[in-house]
Amino acid sequence: MEMMGSADSLDPRLSAEQTTQSNGSPYEDYPDGPPPLKRARPSFVKPAQKNNVQDNSLAESSQAGSSTSDPLDYPRRRATIACEVCRSRKSRCDGNRPKCKLCTELNAECVYREPGVKLDAGDKLILERLAHIEGLLQSTLLRSPTSGGGPISPATSNTASEDLQSKRLSASLAPGYGTLPLSGMGINLAINISTMPKAHTNHAVHLLQWPVIRDLVSKPCDPQALMQTELARPPLDLQPPYSLDLDLAGKPSSYARSFFEKVNVWYAVVNPCSWHAHFRTASAVGFRSGAETCVVLLVLALGQAAHSGHSISRLPEGQSVPGLDYFNAAWLVLPSLMIRNDALSAQCHILAAAYLLYIVRPLEAWNLLSNASIKLQLLLANQSAIPPQVKELSERVFWNALMIESDLLAELDLPHSGIVQFEDSMRLPRSFPYDATIAGADELPGEDDLWYFLAEIALRRLLNRVSHMIYSQKRTSIPSLEPVVAELEFQLNQWYEGLPPSIRFPRERLPARDQVQTVLRLRYFACRTIIFRPYIQAVLQDETLAQEPAVQTACQKCLEACVRQLENISAHHDGHLPYLWQGALSITSQTLLLMGATLSNVLSTLLPPRAQIDLVINDVVAELDKLGHLAPSIRLCADIVREAEDRRQVLMQRPR
Structure with missing residues (x-):
């Protein structure tokens, strides 16, 4: 890195502006973190425009006139965005809306340049969480094999190692660190630009x-x-399977491993520690009812789909779709879960939507996603009432619902489910809690890998900002586009530089x-x-x-x-x-x-x-x-x- 600091120099209260000015990365203190990012701007962005983009969120916060304290304790700094008339006359602009004083006196049209956007708190937390997870893995490798044998939960473990990187990242373990609101970041919560807009031209x-x-x-x-x-497509023909292999001593075991190795990496929605417990519960009822049965059948469906590693488009003509028998069996159980409002039922809908996306049924996937969204909104309306043992699951189901919905809304003009209202208060995913009494380390079918999932959350939010800032409103000139594009490019570069080496x-x-x-x-x-x-x-x-x-x-x-x-x-x-x-x-x-x-x-x-x-x-x-x-x-x-x-x-x- 350009400059190494002490372990105490990483203060989560530092402002985004301070962090950016140091070297453009939230990891300047991390010896194993990403290389320094030099904030290079395109040549067409003039210095005045750069300041406009960088200071905009602070300017908006100042203009809002709020007397409440910033949750991140950011230092306040006033920055007025001058209108075009005042810019051309090089006179001081009072920044009044809809017209400044000079434009009112001249009876001129008062036009303010389109503000840029800043990387919001949620994305910085996500980038920090990526590095934190990597630090935990390194800490785990240094532990004695006899010290516990189970996965480490970032929510509960901060004493696994004296590893320097882990200590420097310990600030991210503070309670509530992933639930900071955006109101102090200069972002209007009534229009969250990190969510997919209701109308855009990006499809x-x-x-x-x-x-x-x-x-x-x-x-x-x-x-x-x-x-x-x-919409005109024939409905999906789902037939109950004539027979189903559910013997974990045979192929289902390999399908389960394939799921955790090749599927859960994308969705991070199934706790590997719970797999055997779910299987035993499902087996006790003959795989005929219950959310655990549905989870097991959908895990096997997706695991079989991923087992060969080949795309569904490469299937020989006449060959059955991998995983369809397990999905059909799960489909018989799913109706009873549609009227249940708990985290496991919502998880089943997300897994079923994932399989429908695999067989390229986007509208059917959206239907199940909407049902999951309704359940989540009921649950999240009173988050303190969510049982601690399913809190992490509820959060992961939420992020899956939000991301899949954004992906579908990017191409189809579908109704918004309303799940986005909880984004600003939702904690970022951590590790699933581990209970050695439920599953020993040798029983786990796979790892709880969060790296891709967290990186995708950050990138999806950036893609949504692009749709908001560029494709949901008409721009009349190249100059109005330049500062916004420059800032979005910078944010994309910052996202890349923040990726841990293992996924960069x-x-x-x-x-x-x-x-x-x-x-x-x-x-x-x-x-x-x-x-x-x-x-x-x-x-x-x-x-x-x-x-x-x-x-x-x-x-x-x-x-x-x-x-x-x-x-x-x-x-x-x-x-x-x-x-x-x-x-x-x-x-x-x-x-x-x-x-x-x-x-x-x-x-x-x-x-x-x-x-x-x-x-x-x-x-x-x-x-x-x-x-x-x-x-x-x-x-x-x-x-x-x-x-x-x-x-x-x-x-x-x-x-x-």
Whole structure:
């Protein structure tokens, strides 16, 4: 690191501004943490704009005139955002809304620049929690094998080791550390920008309304087209299984291990310590009733789905879908849980939704997700009444519901469930409590791995902010876009630098270590693409804008990230279980963007050689064709991309 501090220098009360100014990372004191982050801004952001973006949340807090104390005890600092008239006259602006004093006297239109956004408290806590978990693992490895044998719960254990990193991170163990409100961060709680907006233009088919791109298809595409194709889809035919292997001495044991190794890493929703207890309870009732039975059957369904490691799109024709028999059996139990309002019932709905996403049934998954959301809202309305033994489970079910809902809302115009109202007060996931009397260390079918789950929470919140700040409101000029894009890019870089080394993927064209790194890298480049995508739209409308170096640089960043997401299409199979449907729609929008750029005289110069781009697009067309039979919405995307590519090839032959 650039500078090492003492163990006492990590004060959770330090403001976000202080932390950023030190080296741009919340880990400057951690010897094993991420490398220092130099806060590099794009050249098009002028110093005045930088200050505007950095100070905005403090400015909003000052303008609110609140006399209450900040929960993080941040030092207050006033910063007035001047209107455009006062900026042009270089006069002092009083910042009054809707009109400042000078604009009132001149009877002029008073316009304030769009404020930037700051990394909120919740995301900093998530990044700190990632490093904390890694510190706990290192502490565990230093422990004697006879000292306990069970997993360490961050909520209860802070004496496992004298490890320096663990001590420096002990501040994150303070009670309530994960429940700090955002009100002191300059964020209006009435409009939480870390949640998916109710109206946005970030979905895949919206690009078909762009200039140049809309000419690639023969007829206009309704923004509701994906939703309508899924609504018209025949219902899922679920038949009770004729026989079911439930002998843990046989295949079910390997399916359970596959679940904890290959599925729970994405959702972190099943406690491995509870697995055998759930199985015994389910076995006692003949696997016919109860939430424990449903959990067991859904774990086996998802475990069998992940067992081979292959995408459902690669199944030979006529072969049954892996895990469907177990899911059908769980489906017989699920109706009795729909009218129960407890954490286990909500967990069952999340697991069932996860399986429905695996078999590419997004609307059916949303239905179950909505039911889980209703249960959670009833439970979380009085969090003090939640039994301690299921509190961690309730929180993990909540974060799953929130993230899956955000993923679906990113592409489909669905009703919001209302679960988001609890986000600001919800503690971040910790370790499941461990009870050695329930399961010995040798009985555990897998580990309780939280790294990906926490990283995904932070990234999903950032993606939601992108949708809020860029795609839910109309921007009339490039200058109004610049400070927001600059801050969002900085936040994405900060998210990356905050990842523990075990899950920090290489941004270069180097192999990822495992599926988790591959999926995080794909989602990183997808996020980077949509941050800079408005610049591509602006240049497609007016190519003279690209004469400004700053605009050209932003376009180059967007196109580079777009190509990186698409150039190795087979890598998307690593996330086939949680992200097959969403990934198909993501590569559809990125491919349409790439096609539009190839038809622009200016943007095409920012791309790799034409032969390389043609190969990338051809691979996407072939991949979407293979996925098309899984869902009518993907089939529609495949048809759109194929027609657009045929038309693009014709247009590329014409003289420019």
